[in-house]
Amino acid sequence: MKPLVTVGICVRNGERLLRNAVDSIINQDFPSEQLQIIFVDDGSEDSTPKIISQYVSKLGDRAKFFRSSWKGLGYARNLIVNNADGEYILFVDADEVLTSNYLKAQIDLLENNPEVGVTAGIFKTVTGNLILNLEIIPYIVNQRNYLKPKSFIWKTDKLIGTGGTTFRVKALRQVKGFDERIKGSSEDTDLVLRIKKAGWLIRPNMAELYELHGGLSKPNELWKKYFWYGYGCQRTIQKTREAFSLPRMTPVAGLVAGVFYSFPAYKFLHQKQVFLLPLHFGLKLTAWTCGFMKGQIQRSK
Secondary structure (H helix, E strand, O other): OOOOEEEEEEEOOOOOOHHHHHHHHHOOOOOHHHEEEEEEEEOOOOOHHHHHHHHHHHHHHHEEEEEEOOOOHHHHHHHHHHHOOOOEEEEOOOOEEEOOOHHHHHHHHHHHOOOEEEEEEEEOOOOOOHHHHHHHHHHHHHHHOOOOOOOOOOOOOOOOOOOOEEEEHHHHHHOOOOOOOOOOOOHHHHHHHHHHHOOOEEEEEEEEEEEOHHHOOOHHHHHHHHHHHHHHOHHHHHHOHHHOOHHHHOHHHHHHHHHHHHHHHHHHHOOHHHHHHHHHHHHHHHHHHHHHHHHHHHHHO
């Protein structure tokens, strides 16, 4: 039987968290015969390929395994797009864990709404990890506010990313997949913008997943993450300027954004930790600005 859904996992050095992600996929409340999993290992130097091989052996014909040598996420994700047998592709990162009904909720929405090209669920907070929770809370607010009209506060589109997101294969192939020239970050922003411009609707849904951000738990890890984002987004900013508002990526803007996010976050979650968001935003946008400046300096040489 041809699978209805292909789950794509692109991973590099993911041995710590990969098993949790794959197990959460295998244990979905969804017919296993309609599910295919494609793994892409992008140059891992740890035991990730061995772990993948174990799952491929277990899954048999329902799994495919490709290996590349650090060619970037755009290339890795296109391997999945080009080799998927399903009508839909759910991308799951190695540091994500799906709740048991996650996949069914994605497919139900897409099957019942043929005009929707992209859908994704909503993140859950994690007990005992302040830094991680502060990182995912703004995503929760964005998804709950997604269809609301733009305002002074919510001026730019908060686009759905790739991890935990389900794409209609027809929409992916219509826009020719990911831009493989984007080797840094924000290849997902570029893709979703192109799908939206092609006339497809983008709709979040309320199915839940855990986004662990690589086990993020310390301020220095947050710094490294956003320094890389700032450094790696050079080509995406050049290509899709409407996806970014550079004045809103400054440290001062981060402090202000943290204040604005705090109040709707408390309304949705009733957690006092949300009032630390200004400090969290200030730190990560300082890191982003430093990474961005380094990238600009290197480009100008």
